[in-house]
Amino acid sequence: VVRQVPPDFLRPLVVVMLVLVLLYSIFRRDWGRENKYGGMGRRVLLLSAVVAFTFGFYDGFFGPGTGSFMLFAFLLVGFDFLGAAANARALNFASNLAAVLLFAYFGLVDFTYAVPMGAAMIVGAWCGARLAIKKGTSYVRPLFIAVTAVLIGKQLFDLFSK
Secondary structure (H helix, E strand, O other): OOOOOHHHHHHHHHHHHHHHHHHHHHOOOOOOOOOOOOOOOHHHHHHHHHHHHHHHHHHHHHOOOOOHHHHHHHHHHOOHHHHHHHHHHHHHHHHHHHHHHHHHOOOOOOOOOHHHHHHHHHHHHHHHHHHHHHOOOHHHHHHHHHHHHHHHHHHHHHOOOO
């Protein structure tokens, strides 16, 4: 699909969705402060499978905002910001690994860029995870809001600079 459909038609939709996620996160100040996750029941399992497939497809096809959307989904099922961020990163990593393997299989990966970039991302993720665990939800929530706002700005810039 990624090779057949131009991703430009998704940009406006992604911006709108990110703005909604941002506004919801800003105005629900107490949201994600404590873990209210009730476990993996049948309904949550089914919903999780659909959401994981959808995000995996979206991440492989287009990508921007996937981490924010995943974090938002984990918050919706009751995780606190730290737990939601950790689970979103793990799921995002799995999605990215699957995409790399698929694109590598088709010979579409330039390893001279991919290997150093992947190593830098691993170091950044390790440092970020240690900081998030140390600082907790009071650090992760404002960072999520800031990163989502920057991502909206970048998407708008890309949208209007063509």
